[in-house]
Amino acid sequence: MKTRPVRGTHDIFGENIIKLNSIREIVSKNANIHFYKEINTPIFELTDLFQKPLGEQSDVVLKEMYTFKDRNDENLTLRPEYTTPMIRAAITNNLLNELPLKVYGIGPMFRRERPQKGRYRQFNQINFEIFGSDDYFADVELICIANDVLKNILPDCKIELNINSLGTKKNLLNFKEALSEYFINNKKLLSEESKNKIYNNPLRILDSKNDQDIEIAKNSPSINEFISREAKEHYENVKNSLSSININYTENKNLVRGLDYYCNTVFEFKTNELGSQDTLLGGGRYDGLIDLLGGPDIPGIGWAAGIERISMLMKSNLIKNNEIHLAILDKKFKSQLLKLIQCLKDSQIPYFWNYKYNLKKSLSKANSVKAKKIIIIGEEEYKGNYYTIKNLENSHQDKIKIEEIGKYINDKS
Numbered sequence: 001m002k003t004r005p006v007r008g009t010h011d012i013f014g015e016n017i018i019k020l021n022s023i024r025e026i027v028s029k030n031a032n033i034h035f036y037k038e039i040n041t042p043i044f045e046l047t048d049l050f051q052k053p054l055g056e057q058s059d060v061v062l063k064e065m066y067t068f069k070d071r072n073d074e075n076l077t078l079r080p081e082y083t084t085p086m087i088r089a090a091i092t093n094n095l096l097n098e099l100p101l102k103v104y105g106i107g108p109m110f111r112r113e114r115p116q117k118g119r120y121r122q123f124n125q126i127n128f129e130i131f132g133s134d135d136y137f138a139d140v141e142l143i144c145i146a147n148d149v150l151k152n153i154l155p156d157c158k159i160e161l162n163i164n165s166l167g168t169k170k171n172l173l174n175f176k177e178a179l180s181e182y183f184i185n186n187k188k189l190l191s192e193e194s195k196n197k198i199y200n201n202p203l204r205i206l207d208s209k210n211d212q213d214i215e216i217a218k219n220s221p222s223i224n225e226f227i228s229r230e231a232k233e234h235y236e237n238v239k240n241s242l243s244s245i246n247i248n249y250t251e252n253k254n255l256v257r258g259l260d261y262y263c264n265t266v267f268e269f270k271t272n273e274l275g276s277q278d279t280l281l282g283g284g285r286y287d288g289l290i291d292l293l294g295g296p297d298i299p300g301i302g303w304a305a306g307i308e309r310i311s312m313l314m315k316s317n318l319i320k321n322n323e324i325h326l327a328i329l330d331k332k333f334k335s336q337l338l339k340l341i342q343c344l345k346d347s348q349i350p351y352f353w354n355y356k357y358n359l360k361k362s363l364s365k366a367n368s369v370k371a372k373k374i375i376i377i378g379e380e381e382y383k384g385n386y387y388t389i390k391n392l393e394n395s396h397q398d399k400i401k402i403e404e405i406g407k408y409i410n411d412k413s
């Protein structure tokens with residue numbers, strides 16, 4: 001049997017684990033400042049949770065969900081996104097009694113997409129959500145956190161914020177009808193893929209990457225013609241606030257997002273350093289969604305960012321070889337070894353021993369990972385009750401008493 005991973009999945013180790021942990025740290029720091037509480041939900045849910053809310057005609061529901069029946073014939077789905085599970089968790093655990101509720105989560109999502117650079121079938125997302133506020137300040141706060149998180153993780157990367165307003169649910173409905181009518185009249189010129197979206201998902205034709213579709217979309221009705229005064233005011237307030245805190249943005253009228261539940265403010269952070277999978281983070285308002293899922297009729301807004309795409313832009317060479325290597329030349333020095341490890345542990349000094357009683361092998365391992373120091377316990381050290389510490393960069397050696405070892409290493413590093 002030849003073992004292989006599932007297509008579109010990947011193992012995270014080495015430098016990528018260091019990146020993942022550093023992303024987690026930055027995310028939780030930003031979450032704490034703005035008082036978001038972490039939620040961790042199961043990776044699978046009842047299929048109903050996703051089907052209608054995400055949109056029965058959305059790409060995710062039509063083509064990408066990992067759905068299966070369990071032994072009781074219950075329809076289950078590996079979560080393709082985090083907003084609906086978070087809302088489900090808030091409802092199930094009565095967390096919506098006190099509003100607003102501000103939550104965040106980090107974890108794996110699953111979509112059966114065509115794997116390519118930056119697009120996987122299991123990938124990790126960061127999610128931030130606010131339930132229970134329709135104040136434009138909530139939009140600004142979330143965009144600001146997104147901006148801070150990305151800037152903290154990728155200080156040198158050029159990232160552009162795109163925003164748009166889709167108007168209220170009702171505005172959006174009227175807009176969709178007008179779009180369908182326009183595209184019906186121009187059906188012959190559309191790509192095959194877009195033709196299939198005319199009736200059920202005309203918004204998605206607006207963000208098609210096909211040149212012909214782009215040309216036709218240029219003269220399509222604009223949301224501006226349908227957006228209510230309140231929705232316009234909300235949007236203007238968001239934009240003015242972002243400008244006042246020096247967050248630059250580009251308005252993009254074709255920014256519609258892929259899922260049905262969005263309305264009002266939508267936004268994406270993009271980079272041109274990643275090729276075609278260029279969106280790092282996307283989000284927006286989803287007023288009406290919590291109600292649809294059986295919760296109270298309260299508004300909501302959130303965003304999701306892709307950890308793998310962010311990781312790809314992070315600097316490499318993060319692995320620090322700051323561990324001390326140990327060379328134990330004979331089994332009879334085990335009690336010295338145990339004392340030494342105790343001492344290193346107390347001084348918080350990372351160490352590595354290869355479980356071999358062989359100086360050559362231990363040195364060769366230390367050199368292969370470019371370790372800076374090695375501690376040697378041999379016959380002389382044993383008799384003299386000291387350790388030899390060798391600096392592998394300049395071959396300098398010192399004899400150190402056990403009680404001085406922590407201080408010696410910390411002083412020299």
Ligand code: AMP
Nearest residue numbers: 118119120123279280281282304305306
């Ligand atoms: P979405 O929920 O589609 O708006 O995605 C939010 C973010 O998750 C995107 O901007 C990407 O960074 C990331 N993402 C979405 N789908 C994938 C995927 N298949 N593989 C890797 N990252 C993804």
